[in-house]
Amino acid sequence: QVQxxxxxxxxxxxxxxxKVSCKASGYTFTGYYMHWVRQAPGQGLQWMGWINPSSGGTxxxxxxxxxxxxxxxxxxxxxxxxxxxxxSDDTAVYYCAKKGDIAELDYWGQGTLVTVSS
Amino acid sequence: xxxxxxxxxxxxxxxxxxATLSCRASQSIRSSYxxxxxxxxxxxxxxxxxxxxxxxxGIPERFSGSGSGTDFTLTIxxxxxxxxxxxxxxxxxxxxELTFGGGTKVEIK
Numbered sequence: 587q588v589q590x591x592x593x594x595x596x597x598x599x600x601x602x603x604x605k606v607s608c609k610a611s612g613y614t615f616t617g618y619y620m621h622w623v624r625q626a627p628g629q630g631l632q633w634m635g636w637i638n639p640s641s642g643g644t645x646x647x648x649x650x651x652x653x654x655x656x657x658x659x660x661x662x663x664x665x666x667x668x669x670x671x672x673x674s675d676d677t678a679v680y681y682c683a684k685k686g687d688i689a690e691l692d693y694w695g696q697g698t699l700v701t702v703s704s
Numbered sequence: 705x706x707x708x709x710x711x712x713x714x715x716x717x718x719x720x721x722x723a724t725l726s727c728r729a730s731q732s733i734r735s736s737y738x739x740x741x742x743x744x745x746x747x748x749x750x751x752x753x754x755x756x757x758x759x760x761x762g763i764p765e766r767f768s769g770s771g772s773g774t775d776f777t778l779t780i781x782x783x784x785x786x787x788x789x790x791x792x793x794x795x796x797x798x799x800x801e802l803t804f805g806g807g808t809k810v811e812i813k
Contacts (some may be wrong), residue, residue, distance in 0.1 A: 606718065621802065631741075631792055631804040645800060646744055648705075689796030690739040690754035697748050 588612040590682055590695035598672050603670040606698045608609035608682030616640040619685040622656060622667045624678040625697075632678075636666055636685065654684045672702045706730055706797050708805035716813040723780040725808045727793035732773045737797070740769060740778045743790045743807075752791075753778065780810075788812050 593607040608620065622634040635646035637656040644656045655668045665682055679697040686692035717723055727738070735756040741749040749759040753769040756776055766781040774786040780787055793805040 623804075630807045631794075633802045636802075647801065657808060683749075684763075686751070686754060688755060689737040689802075690740075690751055690760075691794070692751050692754070692760065694748040694750070 588684065588693045590684060590693055592680075592682060592695040592698045595699040595701070595704065600702055600704055602671055602672050602702075603668060604672060604700050606680050606682075606700070608665045608667070608695050610663045610665070610674050610684065613684070615658075616660055619696055620656075620658070620665040621683045621685055621691055622654075623681045623683055623691075625681070626675075626678040629678075634667070634680075639665060661662040669700075672700075676700065677702045705720040705801060706733060706795055706803055708793055708803055710791075710793060710805035710808045713806070714809045714811060717783055717813050718813045719783050719785055721783050723778075723783055723787070723810055725778040725780075725791055725810075727771075727778070727805050729774045729776075729795060732795065733795045735772050735776075736772070737795050738769075738776050739793065739794045739796075741792045742787075744795060749792065755775065766783060783810070 589611045591609045596604050598604050614622050616639045619636045621636045624632050634650050637644045639658045658665045680698050681697050682695040683691035684693040709728045711726045738756040740753040743749040757769040768779045770777050791808045796802045
């Protein structure tokens with residue numbers, strides 16, 4: 587069965603960076619784009635971008651261009667999302683989500699809480 | 705950027721009642737690029753519907769989706785206790801950007 591298992595919660599200071607991992611299993615990792623979505627406390631879902639695990643190509647939402655980096659390691663079927671220059675506004679749960687056959691996100695990781703606090 | 709507006713923001717209903725959730729796009733989108741998700745507190749979103757009207761694996765038949773162009777609807781024919789949750793629509797555009805609606809909370813009346 588498809589599983590996306592994310593790394594554990596993080597506490598970071600303002601100005602630092604955070605790198606979240608997402609280990610995929612149960613399907614061909616290089617066959618489907620991986621998206622990243624975040625959700626601030628009590629807020630809705632905010633799309634951050636995607637990575638093509640096959641080519642490593644990426645596309646970031648305009649808001650995050652210049653301070654998010656998505657990478658992958660195909661040898662261990664793992665995608666990564668790194669966010670730099672953190673502020674308190676970046677406190678959120680970060681999800682990875684596998685793109686389905688068309689445009690849907692059919693499987694989601696359990697989420698990683700990133701707390702930014704001085 | 706395509707903006708998705710969901711209404712109402714909160715829907716207060718009783719178990720057994722019918723729920724109708726709306727998702728309106730700022731410009732026309734392809735039906736195949738419209739999805740719906742359910743999210744419960746402390747959980748990741750779960751895919752309910754893809755292609756506007758195709759139920760995802762394991763989703764009960766009481767959930768149905770419809771619509772085209774700029775207006776889409778998620779209907780829950782008879783609310784079960786486990787259906788009280790947040791619901792989001794999502795579109796995947798040609799840019800290729802992805803956007804979510806602001807969500808509709810279905811709460812127990």
